[in-house]
Amino acid sequence: MSIEVLTLLLLACILVSFALGAPVGLALGGIAMAVGYMTWGEGIFTLIPTTIESNFFSFILLAIPLYIYMGQLLTRSGIGDAMFNASQMLIGRIRGSLAISVIGVCSMIGAMVGIIGAGIMTSGSIALKPMLDRGYDKRLALGVIMAGGGLGILIPPSIPMIMYSATTQNSVGRMFIAAIVPALISITLLVAYVVISCKMNPEKAPLDTGDERQMSKPEKLRTARDGFFSLLLIVAVLGSIITGIATPTESGAIGVVGAILLAVLFKRFRFRMFQSAGFETALLVSASMWIILGASVFSNFHMLSGVQNMVAQFTQDLGLPPIGVIILMQVIMLLLGFIIDELIIVLMCAPLFAPIVVSLGYDPIWFGILMILNIEIAVQTPPYGFALFYLKGIAPPGVTMMDIYKSITPFILLKLLVLIICMLFPEVVLWLPNMIMGEG
Amino acid sequence: MFKMLLRTCCVAINRLVYCTGLSASLLMPFLALTVAFEVFSRYVLNAPTIWAYDVSLFLFGYIAALTGALAQQKRSHIIVDVLYLAVPDRIKALFNLLTYSLAVFFLSVIFYMSLGKFEEAMEFDYRRQSEWAPSMAHFWVMMMVACTMFVLQFVSDMLQSSYFLFTGQRLMPETDGSSSENEKVTNNESAIKNGNVSTGNEVKGENA
Amino acid sequence: TLAVSASMAMVPNAFSAEHNWRFANLYSRGTAYGEVYQNFADNIEAMSGGRIKVQMMYAGEGVGQTGILGSVKSGLMTMGAPFQAMHAGEFPPGVVEVGLPGTTSDVGELSALFHEKGWNEVLTEAYGKQNMVYLEPYIQLPVYVLTKKPINTIEDFKGMKIRAPGAYGKFLRNLGASPASLSWSEIYTSLATGVIDGSIGSNLIDHRDGNHAEVAKYMYRLPIAGAQTLPIVVNNNAWKKLSPDLQAIVRSASAAHAREQMTKSRVWESQAVADMEKKGMKWSPEPSKEDVAGWNGAAESLWVEYANADKYSKQLVQILQK
Ligand code: NA
Ligand code: NA
Numbered sequence: 001m002s003i004e005v006l007t008l009l010l011l012a013c014i015l016v017s018f019a020l021g022a023p024v025g026l027a028l029g030g031i032a033m034a035v036g037y038m039t040w041g042e043g044i045f046t047l048i049p050t051t052i053e054s055n056f057f058s059f060i061l062l063a064i065p066l067y068i069y070m071g072q073l074l075t076r077s078g079i080g081d082a083m084f085n086a087s088q089m090l091i092g093r094i095r096g097s098l099a100i101s102v103i104g105v106c107s108m109i110g111a112m113v114g115i116i117g118a119g120i121m122t123s124g125s126i127a128l129k130p131m132l133d134r135g136y137d138k139r140l141a142l143g144v145i146m147a148g149g150g151l152g153i154l155i156p157p158s159i160p161m162i163m164y165s166a167t168t169q170n171s172v173g174r175m176f177i178a179a180i181v182p183a184l185i186s187i188t189l190l191v192a193y194v195v196i197s198c199k200m201n202p203e204k205a206p207l208d209t210g211d212e213r214q215m216s217k218p219e220k221l222r223t224a225r226d227g228f229f230s231l232l233l234i235v236a237v238l239g240s241i242i243t244g245i246a247t248p249t250e251s252g253a254i255g256v257v258g259a260i261l262l263a264v265l266f267k268r269f270r271f272r273m274f275q276s277a278g279f280e281t282a283l284l285v286s287a288s289m290w291i292i293l294g295a296s297v298f299s300n301f302h303m304l305s306g307v308q309n310m311v312a313q314f315t316q317d318l319g320l321p322p323i324g325v326i327i328l329m330q331v332i333m334l335l336l337g338f339i340i341d342e343l344i345i346v347l348m349c350a351p352l353f354a355p356i357v358v359s360l361g362y363d364p365i366w367f368g369i370l371m372i373l374n375i376e377i378a379v380q381t382p383p384y385g386f387a388l389f390y391l392k393g394i395a396p397p398g399v400t401m402m403d404i405y406k407s408i409t410p411f412i413l414l415k416l417l418v419l420i421i422c423m424l425f426p427e428v429v430l431w432l433p434n435m436i437m438g439e440g
Numbered sequence: 441m442f443k444m445l446l447r448t449c450c451v452a453i454n455r456l457v458y459c460t461g462l463s464a465s466l467l468m469p470f471l472a473l474t475v476a477f478e479v480f481s482r483y484v485l486n487a488p489t490i491w492a493y494d495v496s497l498f499l500f501g502y503i504a505a506l507t508g509a510l511a512q513q514k515r516s517h518i519i520v521d522v523l524y525l526a527v528p529d530r531i532k533a534l535f536n537l538l539t540y541s542l543a544v545f546f547l548s549v550i551f552y553m554s555l556g557k558f559e560e561a562m563e564f565d566y567r568r569q570s571e572w573a574p575s576m577a578h579f580w581v582m583m584m585v586a587c588t589m590f591v592l593q594f595v596s597d598m599l600q601s602s603y604f605l606f607t608g609q610r611l612m613p614e615t616d617g618s619s620s621e622n623e624k625v626t627n628n629e630s631a632i633k634n635g636n637v638s639t640g641n642e643v644k645g646e647n648a
Numbered sequence: 649t650l651a652v653s654a655s656m657a658m659v660p661n662a663f664s665a666e667h668n669w670r671f672a673n674l675y676s677r678g679t680a681y682g683e684v685y686q687n688f689a690d691n692i693e694a695m696s697g698g699r700i701k702v703q704m705m706y707a708g709e710g711v712g713q714t715g716i717l718g719s720v721k722s723g724l725m726t727m728g729a730p731f732q733a734m735h736a737g738e739f740p741p742g743v744v745e746v747g748l749p750g751t752t753s754d755v756g757e758l759s760a761l762f763h764e765k766g767w768n769e770v771l772t773e774a775y776g777k778q779n780m781v782y783l784e785p786y787i788q789l790p791v792y793v794l795t796k797k798p799i800n801t802i803e804d805f806k807g808m809k810i811r812a813p814g815a816y817g818k819f820l821r822n823l824g825a826s827p828a829s830l831s832w833s834e835i836y837t838s839l840a841t842g843v844i845d846g847s848i849g850s851n852l853i854d855h856r857d858g859n860h861a862e863v864a865k866y867m868y869r870l871p872i873a874g875a876q877t878l879p880i881v882v883n884n885n886a887w888k889k890l891s892p893d894l895q896a897i898v899r900s901a902s903a904a905h906a907r908e909q910m911t912k913s914r915v916w917e918s919q920a921v922a923d924m925e926k927k928g929m930k931w932s933p934e935p936s937k938e939d940v941a942g943w944n945g946a947a948e949s950l951w952v953e954y955a956n957a958d959k960y961s962k963q964l965v966q967i968l969q970k
Contacts, residue, residue: 021524021532022539023517030546046722048553050715052583056501057568057714059493059831062475065500069472162833165859167676167707172836172859244842246479247834253475274469282465282507283516289504290511291518294546304670304710304724306703308677347708351676389518401521482843486807486826490817493829564778565958567737569714570829571817576737 001039003310010035010302014384024389025287025294032294032301044301051296059249060115060159060343061292065285066252067109067118070237070259071125072277072284077263079230084130086227089220096198096205098134099144102127103190106148108234110155110183112241112255114162114248116342116379117288117390119152120145124394137204138399139407140197146391146404147190147411150376153342154183157241157248160346160375164368167347168354171365177433178365182373182422189414197410226266233258287393292341295386299344312352322360326367326423329353330374337378341386345375366422369429373419380408380415446599447611453596454513460589461510464503471499490572498574502582509589512597530608533601540594540601547594551587554580665701667890669726672705672716680916681853682706685729688880688905695897700890702727717742717881721779726886731850731878736814740957741774744964745785746876748954749819750947751968753790753874755910762877765967771879774960781887783880783899786906789917790871791816794855795846796839796864799932802939811835811847815950816872822946832858839863848872851913856920861929868932870943880905 001009010031017027036044055061074080087101094100106123113119124145131141153160156176165172198205215223237255240246246254263269311332320328329349336345349371357367379387382405391404422429478492511517524535558580560566567573603611671689675682682704689702705711711719717735720728732742745767752758762768762785775782793810806824810817817827828844838844840863847864849855855867880902887895921929935943955965 017539017542018520019523020535020539021519021521023512023519023543025517026543026546027539029550030542033546033549034542043723045549045553046719046724047710048550049557049722050711050718050724052550052554053718054712054715056504056579057497059497060833062496062500065468065503066472066475069468157837159833162836165836166833166857167679169679169857170859171862173840173862240479241837242841244838245483247830247838247843249831249834250475250479253472254479256472257476275466278468279462279465281468282461282503283511283514285500286504286507286511287516287518290508300710303708304705308709344708351678351706355678383522384520392518393516400525401519402525405522482809482826482828486809488809488826488828490827490829564738569734569736569738569814571814571827573737 003306006035006039006305007302007307007310010298018384023290024384025291027294028291028298029294032298036301039305044304047297047300047304051300052293055289055293055296061117061289063113063115063118063249063252064121064288065281066249066256067113067122068125068284069277069281070252070255071122072281073256073259073263073274074230074233075125075129076273076277076280077259077266077268079226079233079259079262079266079268080126081130081133082223082226083230084127084227085223086231089223089227093207094195095202095207096194098131098136099140099194099198099205100191102131102144103148103187103194105234106145107151107155107183107187108238109149110151111157112234112237112248112251113152114157114159116150116153116376116387117292118252120149120387120390121284121288121394123149124391128394128396132396135206137201138403140194140204142391142395142399142404142407143409143411144190144194145394146380146387146408147186147415149391150380150387150415151183151186154179154186154372154376156180158372160342160372161368163343163346164350164354164371167350168364168368170368171437174365174433174437175368177436178369178429179372181428181432182369182418185421185428186415186418189418190411193410193414229262229266233262284393288390291386291389295341296344299348303348308348308352311349315353315356322362325356325360326362326370329357330370330419330423333371333374334378334381337375337381337386338384342375342379345378346371363426363430365433366426366429370419370423373415373422377412377415377419380412382408443603443611446603450596450599450612453592457509457513457589457593457596460585461507461513464506464510467499467503471496471503474499490570491574494568494570494572494574498579501579505583505586506589508586509593512590512593530605533605536601537598537605540598544591544594547587547590551584551591554583554587558584665698667700667886667894669700669702669886670705670710670724671702671727671729672709672711672719672725673707673729674713674716674731675707677706680912684905684908684912687908688901691901691904692898695901696894700894700898720881720883723883723885725883727880727882729878729880733814733816733850739774739778740954741771741960741964742879743815743957744954744961744968745771746878747873748815748947748951748968749872750944750950751874753871755787755875758787758875758877761967765970767964767967770960770963770967775879775881776884779884780881781884783882783902784906785877785879786909787913788876788878788909789851789853789913790875791848791850791873792852792855792871793820793846793848793868794860794864794929795866795868796842797845798866798930799868801936802942808845809843811838811844812872815954816848818950818953819872819946822949823942835860836863851876852917852924853920856923861924861927865928865930866932867924867929870935870940 013031017031033045084098084101088098091097105127109122110119113122128141128145156179161175162172165175236258237251240254241248241251315325315328333345333349354364354367358364379385388404392401474492474496478489482488524532558577561577561580566576568576600611673685686704689704692700692702707713711725714734716728716730717738719725732746736743772782795808799805802823805820808825809828810820810825811830812820812827813829820827830838830844835847836859839847839860847860849858855861951965955962
């Protein structure tokens with residue numbers, strides 16, 4: 001079977017099994033092993049142990065349980081709410097203010113985590129409930145979380161950027177600095193969108209219910225204190241990374257310990273709360289890891305069958321003009337975001353595309369940032385994308401996949417806009433690193 | 441009588457899976473503590489441990505793998521429910537039978553390969569490649585247990601779906617996997633979930 | 649240049665040869681080392697007149713770096729170029745094979761060790777036990793340690809937190825440093841923020857590729873291991889299917905590959921050093937006699953420890969000590 005036919009067959013199987021409501025990870029793994037058995041024979045099963053080892057013994061993925069746990073502890077102890085309540089005392093009279101605070105918090109979380117899954121699940125744990133509690137439009141709330149949580153790989157530190165730099169032999173520091181302006185543009189556009197769309201559809205974001213203003217003075221003080229300390233926790237976690245106490249992965253554990261200490265300090269610690277946070281975290285971690293395992297088995301099988309050769313050949317054979325090649329690469333990565341996570345897209349596409357891009361005369365750092373922006377979109381595009389699954393995992397019962405698709409559409413368009421801006425005006429990406437580090 | 445037998449079987453499986461998953465979830469604080477201890481040990485004591493790295497990875501693996509079956513029981517695994525939510529319950533039951541079979545196939549392969557890996561690990565004394573070099577054999581045993589629980593849970597879910605498909609009646613009204621209203625699994629621990637996710641009902645109300 | 653296009657031609661008719669092999673290596677597509685392995689694969693095809701087709705699997709394409717040995721053993725990959733330090737838990741003698749701290753860097757001595765003194769025989773048996781055929785060893789570059797602060801005497805290593813796995817970590821602990829475990833992709837950030845004070849790299853090229861010199865400038869002059877010898881392994885079942893003449897062809901292609909590794913590695917190492925020096929990397933001052941003695945002393949106690957890992961390690965170390 002040629003790789004083209006195999007790819008189509010795999011895609012068809014995915015579409016059917018997903019439509020029938022199969023558990024995503026197990027279906028991906030099952031399809032790969034079933035098709036693999038028919039085309040390769042029993043030998044393909046030996047793919048499984050090495051794939052299990054590379055996923056379950058990945059220290060980078062450890063950020064997922066640690067950050068989800070921190071988020072769950074903050075939410076269940078009420079400290080997470082306190083942060084947003086306090087923000088409402090300050091800017092509650094601006095329509096959409098809560099969503100804006102959420103974007104702010106997501107940006108800070110983005111500066112702590114280096115992978116998509118940890119970014120979205122932490123943001124979702126902390127910020128989704130306060131928005132829904134205050135009667136925010138479900139779609140606005142979900143979309144903001146997805147867009148904000150996705151910033152985790154654009155705001156340094158970012159594991160995909162480190163992987164890109166290593167496979168293409170570019171400066172990580174330069175890459176981190178190059179991402180700053182695109183990240184700021186993304187944040188600004190997100191805030192602008194929230195403000196404008198809430199102005200146009202006031203029912204999306206109810207103004208504060210006045211709870212904060214009707215509070216007695218001691219209550220207000222208490223809210224302000226709790227809010228201040230919870231913000232301080234986030235600053236402390238960030239600080240532990242910047243001052244070299246912990247790596248980005250480990251900082252999640254510092255956040256967990258900090259959240260427990262805060263809960264005890266504020267007399268919000270209940271053993272049941274503690275237990276249920278662990279319980280819920282375990283379920284979310286399990287759901288994520290079984291998807292990651294199944295998807296890795298799938299993509300490993302697909303690569304063993306030579307999909308990377310097909311992609312490389314396809315890119316070269318069309319005889320497109322240089323910018324056409326760049327655009328085609330973006331489209332290919334968007335399509336790959338269908339079924340594989342951000343780390344595998346980088347691992348597969350960086351070495352395939354970067355040499356071509358450089359030979360066409362483009363700057364590899366610029367292309368790297370485009371790749372990161374693209375991946376951020378790719379993992380969020382319907383029908384199937386990794387980040388969608390993470391968001392579904394964290395969303396309360398009753399939120400359907402369709403809700404999620406509809407919620408993210410405007411935010412995807414915003415991110416696409418950032419991608420196009422950076423593609424058309426390379427200076428947006430390259431200006432800052434060139435200024436700080438000199439011309440590359 | 442037959443119904444009673446089936447129901448007893450499903451209840452037993454659900455309880456077993458619940459206990460295994462709950463035990464695994466109790467490891468969560470220890471995972472965070474292990475990583476935090478390594479940071480403390482390295483930064484404050486200037487003496488990084490040789491064991492924390494591997495212990496944290498093992499705990500991570502145990503939690504993620506062993507909770508899998510429980511996550512299925514509680515319908516926490518992600519599905520793309522676009523078409524699924526739109527079809528009648530009996531069709532859902534049919535869909536479940538098909539997709540769960542695929543899942544069971546995959547899990548059986550994992551079980552089979554883990555068994556092979558375990559035998560190898562015993563024969564050649566496989567260890568982690570770190571300085572501490574703990575044994576790997578227990579990890580593959582754990583994977584086999586995780587897959588067994590997972591398959592058992594699917595068997596329970598498939599029994600319930602088949603029963604509903606053929607009789608049009610629920611075997612166990614509360615935990616039936618073919619219902620779209622099953623997000624709230626009324627188990628003894630459901631209070632943990634419901635009590636704390638206050639938004640659940642609001643969102644659902646909006647949906648209904 | 650498009651390294652990619654070179655590998656394209658053979659893929660469409662991958663199923664037309666007598667033997668279809670998959671060859672896994674540690675490097676990415678388009679990298680200089682990746683090309684050396686590609687040449688090896690092409691050579692097997694050319695020398696066998698197309699009877700053996702070899703499909704190259706680069707880093708992360710199907711199996712991860714830690715999965716190479718296991719995948720050759722199981723037959724998922726026909727042939728592999730593993731880095732043995734990553735497989736210490738599965739194949740203990742590999743750690744001795746790759747080069748314990750303090751072993752020689754002299755190419756002649758190394759060659760004698762393998763070809764005349766009996767290492768080849770021991771390794772052939774050890775790999776054979778795990779269903780693999782051991783081909784010609786090839787020599788790669790030494791392991792160096794990079795630090796944020798200059799090292800003027802080996803005393804300066806005391807108390808330093810250095811990312812160094814396995815045997816290298818034990819060696820540094822003997823010098824008074826604190827070895828730490830970190831994932832490779834967090835080394836850069838950790839050096840930048842000061843989580844660690846230094847890191848080893850599997851060679852100088854690895855330090856360059858990880859951009860570590862941007863955030864840690866000082867390279868210690870003494871290598872931890874003088875040279876690394878790496879194996880090429882083939883799945884035993886696939887090997888048995890080859891006729892004797894094809895087996896001989898694969899072996900001679902493997903010898904040619906070893907020569908190419910040797911010559912090109914040195915060139916690339918000096919390029920990597922030049923690249924890093926341009927970014928501000930500095931070598932430590934020439935170590936004193938006492939430092940060299942202390943350095944070697946730290947290594948010797950390790951040999952005994954690793955000899956006790958299993959029976960093949962013991963045999964290798966015994967030969968080494970002769
Ligand atoms: Na980040
Ligand atoms: Na997608």
